[in-house]
Amino acid sequence: MSSGLQTHRVLLEQLSLAPLRLWHFRVIYPAVVVFLLLIGATIALWWLILMQIRAEREAIFERAVSSVVNRLESHVQQHEQILQSVQGLYGGFVQVVRDVFELYATVPVRNNTAVLSIAYAPCVESSRLGSYLHYARSERYWDYRLFPEATQPHLFPLLYVVPPQEALQRTGWNAMVDPVWREAIERAYQQNALTATPWIPLRTAPDTVWGVALIAPVYRMHPHPFSELRVGERFVEGIVLMEIAGHRLFQQALATAAPTDSLIAFEGFDVQPAPGGGVRHVRIMVSPNWQEASWREPALQTERALRIGDRSFFFRFATVPQFEGRFQRWLPWLVLGGGVLTSFVAFGFVLSLVTTRSRALALADQMTRAQRRILLASHDIIAVWELDGRWRTANPAAASLLGYEPDGLAGQPVEALVAPGEREAFRHRLATLPDEEAVLVELPMQTATGQLRWIGWSLTLSRRDGAIYAIGRDVTAQKELQKQQELARRQLLLAEQWALEANEFKTEFLSRLSFQLRNGLTGLMGFTELLARERGASEEERQGYIAAIQESAEYLLSLVAETPEVAAVATLERRPVPLVPLLTELASWAERHGQQLVLPSLEDEAHVVADEGLLSKALQALLQGLASAGIKGTIHLRLEFNYTEGGSEWSVSVPATDKLCRIATLLRDYPPLQALRLDDSEAMFAFLLAQAFLRRLRGELRAECVENSFVVLFTLPTQQPLPTAALSYG
Numbered sequence: 002m003s004s005g006l007q008t009h010r011v012l013l014e015q016l017s018l019a020p021l022r023l024w025h026f027r028v029i030y031p032a033v034v035v036f037l038l039l040i041g042a043t044i045a046l047w048w049l050i051l052m053q054i055r056a057e058r059e060a061i062f063e064r065a066v067s068s069v070v071n072r073l074e075s076h077v078q079q080h081e082q083i084l085q086s087v088q089g090l091y092g093g094f095v096q097v098v099r100d101v102f103e104l105y106a107t108v109p110v111r112n113n114t115a116v117l118s119i120a121y122a123p124c125v126e127s128s129r130l131g132s133y134l135h136y137a138r139s140e141r142y143w144d145y146r147l148f149p150e151a152t153q154p155h156l157f158p159l160l161y162v163v164p165p166q167e168a169l170q171r172t173g174w175n176a177m178v179d180p181v182w183r184e185a186i187e188r189a190y191q192q193n194a195l196t197a198t199p200w201i202p203l204r205t206a207p208d209t210v211w212g213v214a215l216i217a218p219v220y221r222m223h224p225h226p227f228s229e230l231r232v233g234e235r236f237v238e239g240i241v242l243m244e245i246a247g248h249r250l251f252q253q254a255l256a257t258a259a260p261t262d263s264l265i266a267f268e269g270f271d272v273q274p275a276p277g278g279g280v281r282h283v284r285i286m287v288s289p290n291w292q293e294a295s296w297r298e299p300a301l302q303t304e305r306a307l308r309i310g311d312r313s314f315f316f317r318f319a320t321v322p323q324f325e326g327r328f329q330r331w332l333p334w335l336v337l338g339g340g341v342l343t344s345f346v347a348f349g350f351v352l353s354l355v356t357t358r359s360r361a362l363a364l365a366d367q368m369t370r371a372q373r374r375i376l377l378a379s380h381d382i383i384a385v386w387e388l389d390g391r392w393r394t395a396n397p398a399a400a401s402l403l404g405y406e407p408d409g410l411a412g413q414p415v416e417a418l419v420a421p422g423e424r425e426a427f428r429h430r431l432a433t434l435p436d437e438e439a440v441l442v443e444l445p446m447q448t449a450t451g452q453l454r455w456i457g458w459s460l461t462l463s464r465r466d467g468a469i470y471a472i473g474r475d476v477t478a479q480k481e482l483q484k485q486q487e488l489a490r491r492q493l494l495l496a497e498q499w500a501l502e503a504n505e506f507k508t509e510f511l512s513r514l515s516f517q518l519r520n521g522l523t524g525l526m527g528f529t530e531l532l533a534r535e536r537g538a539s540e541e542e543r544q545g546y547i548a549a550i551q552e553s554a555e556y557l558l559s560l561v562a563e564t565p566e567v568a569a570v571a572t573l574e575r576r577p578v579p580l581v582p583l584l585t586e587l588a589s590w591a592e593r594h595g596q597q598l599v600l601p602s603l604e605d606e607a608h609v610v611a612d613e614g615l616l617s618k619a620l621q622a623l624l625q626g627l628a629s630a631g632i633k634g635t636i637h638l639r640l641e642f643n644y645t646e647g648g649s650e651w652s653v654s655v656p657a658t659d660k661l662c663r664i665a666t667l668l669r670d671y672p673p674l675q676a677l678r679l680d681d682s683e684a685m686f687a688f689l690l691a692q693a694f695l696r697r698l699r700g701e702l703r704a705e706c707v708e709n710s711f712v713v714l715f716t717l718p719t720q721q722p723l724p725t726a727a728l729s730y731g
Contacts, residue, residue: 032351035351042340044337068261073255085217088218098140117167121239136227149175193218200285217240225238269307285314302319403454418446422445440459457474580607626664630684649717
């Protein structure tokens with residue numbers, strides 16, 4: 002045997018020493034072809050990776066730039082909307098007096114630190130300046146004066162200024178004196194839109210405050226008492242303006258930093274005409290890291306325009322020196338070098354295949370090790386499951402994602418790691434997997450530390466191999482983003498209902514206030530007339546006082562008479578709604594959704610005062626909330642009427658569950674938005690939506706768990722009076 006082994010060893014040594022015609026073209030042409038193909042593929046891959054890295058860098062840079070620009074635009078639009086709402090006062094009222102203007106302007110000024118002032122300046126002809134000064138002083142500006150001196154035919158002196166501390170310095174200032182302001186005012190009427198001044202110093206004492214002023218034109222259908230200036234078919238009322246401190250505006254807009262802010266630096270500037278001709282760039286802001294970024298040529302840079310009014314302010318954005326990572330910079334060249342090296346290796350591999358079998362086997366073993374390294378380096382779980390759902394093998398990514406070592410998972414059921422609420426659905430999906438077809442399944446998995454992590458599985462069942470091939474990727478971030486987006490959508494829906502409720506309440510309040518003021522002022526005038534008929538010791542003096550009282554009362558009555566009847570714009574149509582057809586339709590709706598609604602016996606005249614469509618939505622939302630909480634059986638509805646007091650009490654009862662009792666506790670102990678954050682389920686959202694609908698109908702909803710029942714109580718108004726004092730149905 003030893004002599005045989007020695008013979009084979011000698012033979013192999015002889016073969017290795019024997020000259021081979023390795024460089025004959027007929028021998029090496031497969032290796033040359035492979036080498037050229039791999040070199041071409043390497044260059045293509047190098048170019049693709051280079052382009053991909055460049056595209057990723059540009060996408061990250063674009064997201065960072067868009068994040069800053071979007072926040073700036075959002076705050077600018079917010080300030081423009083504030084000025085437009087103040088402008089809208091003059092379209093909704095015949096005359097806006099000082100108290101009304103200050104009422105609408107004070108809150109925005111307090112809530113927005115960037116707003117230096119909101120002011121109103123009427124258009125005044127120089128020939129009527131005396132009448133205007135008398136009117137301004139009658140508005141409690143006792144020492145009102147115009148400055149600087151007026152030389153123009155039409156003036157725009159500031160009359161109402163908010164906040165009060167600014168009014169002391171700004172009231173009476175004639176905006177037409179300053180050429181910059183005059184040009185902005187003229188553009189506002191020429192374009193019939195918001196205009197903006199250039200970047201100018203708005204205050205010079207005690208410190209210089211730079212910023213921009215927004216100007217909005219105000220029109221009226223009839224001549225102004227102080228001016229008959231017209232633009233087209235409308236008469237000029239004046240302007241409303243907002244002075245915005247630029248540094249505060251940008252600081253407020255960028256107060257909440259985004260993760261991408263550290264990747265870029267930027268500066269803003271305003272292009273203005275230069276005194277000697279041409280243009281000049283006035284810097285309006287600069288990021289803290291701009292100086293650092295300007296030391297060297299940035300990898301990426303761009304310029305964006307920020308629109309404020311009708312004026313564009315420009316921002317230069319550039320990447321910071323650390324934007325381009327060292328790995329990304331060298332990756333394409335590493336790929337190129339690796340590809341060239343791989344090409345030579347492949348050339349040698351193919352060359353060895355055509356020369357000796359042993360060399361081919363060695364290279365095959367090398368390739369096997371390379372594939373295993375890829376498997377070990379993957380960030381996704383690559384696993385094989387048994388057909389009954391047990392782990393067979395897994396790569397090390399299982400330890401990084403789930404916290405379990407692959408050896409410890411072998412033989413364990415996959416279902417044990419699935420969240421308890423999803424195990425039944427997982428078993429069903431596993432039992433219905435098609436053969437040799439990839440299926441995507443997203444499952445909440447419990448890690449070794451008890452943390453819940455969403456894994457997106459690509460499952461391929463192979464009955465021929467007797468296994469399920471699984472590739473799992475962590476999709477927890479995407480799930481959290483979807484959850485936050487859904488929560489924001491629900492919050493917006495609830496906020497919309499609350500805003501509608503507040504608007505309707507304001508409408509009703511102003512209507513009642515106008516009615517009460519008319520009655521009170523009419524009585525005041527009547528008593529004044531009675532006093533005027535009496536005679537006293539100082540008749541002439543008493544008559545003078547009484548005439549002044551009567552004149553003031555008539556003036557106030559004329560103002561009240563001009564108050565618009567806002568009740569006509571209410572969005573809800575409240576009227577007696579017959580309950581029999583409404584509840585019959587509701588029972589049909591519940592039956593279609595798998596619920597059985599037990600209705601009380603009602604008389605045909607049973608009704609509530611409400612908007613029928615909104616009431617139907619509220620009841621459907623309530624039933625939808627019960628359905629989302631798992632209530633699919635019998636639901637009892639009970640009603641009690643008290644027509645004398647003009648009210649009805651509704652109760653909906655179902656068997657209590659832990660989920661419903663938790664909802665009742667959250668509704669009782671927390672504000673709506675906080676309750677929604679604590680429990681963002683479909684059931685909680687449906688109950689909050691029903692509560693918002695009922696509040697718009699002047700109803701109140703509460704929920705409680707009583708013994709073994711979950712009861713929802715709410716009230717609705719009825720028409721009064723009816724002959725029977727109290728009725729009960731249930």
